[in-house]
Amino acid sequence: MTNASVEEISSSLHLEHSxxxxxxxxxxxxxxxxxxxxxxxxxxxxxxxxxAMSVEDEWADSTSALMVGDRDDCxxxxxxxxxxxxxxxxxxxxxxxxxxxxxxxVAIRGAIVWRSxxxxxYVRCGPLTFHLTYGTDEQSPSGLFGTGPSQMFxxxxxxxxxxxxxxxxxxxxCVSFRDAIVLFDGSLTVGTPxxxxxxxxxxxxxxxxxxxxxxxxxxxxxxxxxxxxxxxLVSRSxxxxxxxxxxxxxKQFKSYPVRLAGHVYVAxxxxxxxxxxxxxxxxxxxxxxxEATNRLIASDIVMQGYPETLRLAHIFSTFTxxxxxxxxxxxxxxxxxxxxxxFNVRKSLFGPFGTWEAx
Amino acid sequence: xxxxxxxxxxMQLISYPDEEVNKGDYLLVEDQRSRRGLIIxxxxxxxxxxxxxxxxxxxxxxxxxxxxxNDVDPLDISSQVAVLKDTxxxxxxxxxxxxxxxxxxNVAWLPSRINxxxxxxxxETLTSEESPSRPIHLGAIKQSSRFxxxxxxxxxxxxxxxxxxxxxxxxxxxxxxxxxxxHGAPCLILDVNGEYTNLTRRASGQSSPYEGKIAVLTPRxxxxxxxxxxxxxxxxxxxxxxxDLPGTSARVFARIWRQLEQNSDLTLKTLGEAxxxxxxxxxxxxxxxxxxxxxxxxxxxxDDPSAANSRRLLxxxxxxxxxxxxxxxxxxxxxRIVVELLLSKITELLxxxxxxxxxxxxxxxxxxxxxxxxxxxxxxMRHLGxxxxxxxxxxxxxxxxxxxxxxxxxxxxxxxxxxLDVVSRAAKVDGESVRLLVKDLPTGHCLAIGDVVRDFPxxxxxxxxxxxxxxxxxxxxxxxRVACSR
Numbered sequence: 001m002t003n004a005s006v007e008e009i010s011s012s013l014h015l016e017h018s019x020x021x022x023x024x025x026x027x028x029x030x031x032x033x034x035x036x037x038x039x040x041x042x043x044x045x046x047x048x049x050x051x052a053m054s055v056e057d058e059w060a061d062s063t064s065a066l067m068v069g070d071r072d073d074c075x076x077x078x079x080x081x082x083x084x085x086x087x088x089x090x091x092x093x094x095x096x097x098x099x100x101x102x103x104x105x106v107a108i109r110g111a112i113v114w115r116s117x118x119x120x121x122y123v124r125c126g127p128l129t130f131h132l133t134y135g136t137d138e139q140s141p142s143g144l145f146g147t148g149p150s151q152m153f154x155x156x157x158x159x160x161x162x163x164x165x166x167x168x169x170x171x172x173x174c175v176s177f178r179d180a181i182v183l184f185d186g187s188l189t190v191g192t193p194x195x196x197x198x199x200x201x202x203x204x205x206x207x208x209x210x211x212x213x214x215x216x217x218x219x220x221x222x223x224x225x226x227x228x229x230x231x232x233l234v235s236r237s238x239x240x241x242x243x244x245x246x247x248x249x250x251k252q253f254k255s256y257p258v259r260l261a262g263h264v265y266v267a268x269x270x271x272x273x274x275x276x277x278x279x280x281x282x283x284x285x286x287x288x289x290x291e292a293t294n295r296l297i298a299s300d301i302v303m304q305g306y307p308e309t310l311r312l313a314h315i316f317s318t319f320t321x322x323x324x325x326x327x328x329x330x331x332x333x334x335x336x337x338x339x340x341x342x343f344n345v346r347k348s349l350f351g352p353f354g355t356w357e358a359x
Numbered sequence: 360x361x362x363x364x365x366x367x368x369x370m371q372l373i374s375y376p377d378e379e380v381n382k383g384d385y386l387l388v389e390d391q392r393s394r395r396g397l398i399i400x401x402x403x404x405x406x407x408x409x410x411x412x413x414x415x416x417x418x419x420x421x422x423x424x425x426x427x428x429n430d431v432d433p434l435d436i437s438s439q440v441a442v443l444k445d446t447x448x449x450x451x452x453x454x455x456x457x458x459x460x461x462x463x464x465n466v467a468w469l470p471s472r473i474n475x476x477x478x479x480x481x482x483e484t485l486t487s488e489e490s491p492s493r494p495i496h497l498g499a500i501k502q503s504s505r506f507x508x509x510x511x512x513x514x515x516x517x518x519x520x521x522x523x524x525x526x527x528x529x530x531x532x533x534x535x536x537x538x539x540x541x542h543g544a545p546c547l548i549l550d551v552n553g554e555y556t557n558l559t560r561r562a563s564g565q566s567s568p569y570e571g572k573i574a575v576l577t578p579r580x581x582x583x584x585x586x587x588x589x590x591x592x593x594x595x596x597x598x599x600x601x602x603d604l605p606g607t608s609a610r611v612f613a614r615i616w617r618q619l620e621q622n623s624d625l626t627l628k629t630l631g632e633a634x635x636x637x638x639x640x641x642x643x644x645x646x647x648x649x650x651x652x653x654x655x656x657x658x659x660x661x662d663d664p665s666a667a668n669s670r671r672l673l674x675x676x677x678x679x680x681x682x683x684x685x686x687x688x689x690x691x692x693x694x695r696i697v698v699e700l701l702l703s704k705i706t707e708l709l710x711x712x713x714x715x716x717x718x719x720x721x722x723x724x725x726x727x728x729x730x731x732x733x734x735x736x737x738x739x740m741r742h743l744g745x746x747x748x749x750x751x752x753x754x755x756x757x758x759x760x761x762x763x764x765x766x767x768x769x770x771x772x773x774x775x776x777x778x779l780d781v782v783s784r785a786a787k788v789d790g791e792s793v794r795l796l797v798k799d800l801p802t803g804h805c806l807a808i809g810d811v812v813r814d815f816p817x818x819x820x821x822x823x824x825x826x827x828x829x830x831x832x833x834x835x836x837x838x839x840r841v842a843c844s845r
Contacts, residue, residue, distance in 0.1 A: 022431050023431055023433060028433055031434075107436075113426075113428075118427070119425060119426070119427075120425065120426045120427075121426065121427045121428050122426055122427075122428030122429075123428055123429060123430075123431060124428065124429070124430045124431065124432075125430075125431045126431070126432065126436075127432075127434070127436050128433070128434065129434065129436075312426070315418065316418075316428075320411035320412075320414045320415050320418075321409070321411030322409050322411040322412055322414075322415045322440055322443055322444065323411070323415075323436075323440055324411075325409065325440075325443055326436055326437075326439040326440030326442075326443050327436055327439070329439045329442070329443065330434060330435075330436045330439045333439070334434070
């Protein structure tokens with residue numbers, strides 16, 4: 001699983017001896033077991049447009065669609081760049097690469113990017129491929145996630161697999177750095193079945209033990225305040241600044257089990273940039289959270305309001321169309337999967353007069 | 360390899376990096392169901408435009424230059440992605456078809472994308488007979504170390520050998536001439552650089568089996584005719600075409616010549632005296648006098664019948680030998696006189712059937728061939744039995760009509776667009792193939808087009824010759840000399 005150069009990079013990540021593996025072995029085994037079921041079968045590859053620059057299955061954060069009603073609960077905090085420190089970022093992508101008669105074929109990949117004195121460095125983990133069946137086959141990772149309607153069921157299974165890898169890499173990152181700012185993609189909202197509270201709590205605890213501060217950036221948020229998107233709150237504030245909306249948002253999370261592990265801000269880090277929802281580890285004192293953001297803008301390039309380290313992590317983890325074809329080629333070579341054209345009812349019924357979208 | 364698309368006579372294939380395919384290679388697209396195949400030739404190799412390749416490359420560039428890192432890739436999928444990045448697009452021209460193993464020209468059908476297999480095709484099985492009666496070992500091709508053409512394909516044909524300087528044109532011309540000589544074919548070589556004068560010597564300097572079969576004629580030294588041997592017709596051709604004598608003066612000259620012939624007193628001396636004392640206008644006399652002086656200075660006419668051996672040597676052509684006319688260091692006028700004289704004599708020999716045919720090798724013909732000869736060579740002379748091979752590094756010096764009517768063309772490397780424009784006018788092959796294949800030919804390789812390869816253009820690595828090399832570029836610096844000798 002590892003090679004010399006990865007060892008070298010892992011060393012620079014200061015990984016502890018027992019946690020050097022950036023891909024969890026159970027996930028690799030799960031991948032192998034699930035793929036054994038489909039050896040020699042036919043599959044319909046995902047069709048890639050020649051105009052596609054990159055392909056990604058976006059996973060909406062269901063907990064971010066909330067309303068904020070009280071303007072008095074929001075305060076603006078100006079930011080000032082302070083001392084420099086290490087910045088690390090984690091992102092994970094998943095993608096359906098094809099379908100079999102019994103399920104879907106999925107690829108997952110993660111990336112850690114960090115910025116130090118040497119510049120940007122990265123480790124990319126994966127891709128790993130999985131066959132998720134619609135049923136409750138014990139060999140399939142889907143079997144680990146209970147039962148449900150097939151389409152939604154596999155989508156949840158993909159989401160969970162993705163979360164497993166993401167949390168694993170986040171953990172490795174948090175225990176590898178000291179006094180660093182660790183950037184996550186998404187929010188720190190937990191408590192859903194796919195996103196258990198305990199695991200994130202342990203990650204954040206590990207980070208705090210080593211003096212790291214976890215900041216999570218959401219690229220898109222459905223949080224609304226006073227009938228508008230929450231990010232519009234900072235349109236009149238002079239950047240860099242944070243708008244503390246935690247109190248207003250927290251009112252929406254009174255009920256168990258969903259809860260905010262992060263203190264919620266709206267961050268506008270550069271004048272001409274976008275505003276993003278920023279969740280900072282709730283267990284870290286307010287001053288430290290603000291100071292961590294001050295250190296972030298002093299340590300990382302912030303293009304259009306988004307930290308470069310996190311942007312790179314996203315770029316490294318996402319799949320290009322070329323990657324998708326490469327994965328499909330791997331499936332054909334390694335597992336003898338035969339490519340079979342996808343049956344499309346619309347195409348069959350209407351021919352050129354039908355729309356290309358699936359029904 | 361898989362069929363990607365077909366448009367007109369162009370077919371595009373997708374090929375993986377581990378499939379070794381080169382420009383000029385022949386492939387067979389075999390439709391398993393219809394049991395037919397298309398014979399196609401690779402004329403260009405490009406990268407396949409894979410979706411997302413730009414983003415991948417940009418990511419790679421960014422990674423290599425500013426971001427260090429590595430992949431934990433237990434399934435080694437990145438190697439599959441790397442393969443995709445190097446996936447090739449083969450641009451091919453359809454050259455013919457195979458039906459039940461027999462070559463046909465029926466290419467008006469489309470092979471199945473799904474049921475077709477693509478494989479390398481040994482084109483030499485179609486271009487040459489298994490045991491040609493008059494084989495010429497031209498060199499090697501990709502699939503075969505011994506590429507043979509039939510001398511018959513040069514017989515009665517008009518050929519062109521062209522390419523930029525130092526690519527191997529003269530070498531191939533020597534090979535063709537010596538191979539024709541092996542089959543007893545007479546060859547007349549018009550040599551402007553003195554490159555063919557030592558064909559009787561091996562590279563080691565020892566004599567070769569061609570000694571006695573090749574005669575070298577050099578103006579002023581060994582190229583000598585008496586006026587009687589030359590005849591009035593030939594002399595008039597020289598005066599009119601090589602020395603631009605006006606018509607009126609030519610008529611006066613013909614009268615003087617006939618008068619001397621009637622008196623059986625036709626010598627250089629008496630001709631000169633007769634011109635000097637002729638009863639004509641002073642300007643005509645001056646014109647005749649100046650032409651006479653040029654003819655005398657040329658040193659190719661003699662009054663001594665024993666010194667005039669050229670006619671004899673030319674007649675030896677009939678016995679299957681070669682005559683090299685060494686025009687090195689000769690002026691433009693002398694070259695034109697010599698060529699007029701020789702072509703006239705050869706035509707005479709052919710007309711009276713004393714010579715069946717002759718293979719004429721004309722190096723840089725624009726330096727000595729008059730305008731009217733170009734059309735003459737492809738029409739009248741061809742019917743008489745003069746089969747010309749033009750050799751030049753300036754393709755625009757050969758008339759377009761010659762390219763259109765050429766039966767065989769041997770193209771060496773050209774990089775200049777204008778030169779490529781000119782050679783792509785050849786009727787035997789499409790311009791796109793010429794442009795794409797010829798540009799990348801290495802030294803010593805030529806694209807053979809026409810009857811010799813049965814209209815399947817083939818890239819040939821011309822075999823070396825064991826002859827003393829003359830005419831190569833002379834170098835001052837030692838390392839250049841060493842490199843050239845390699």
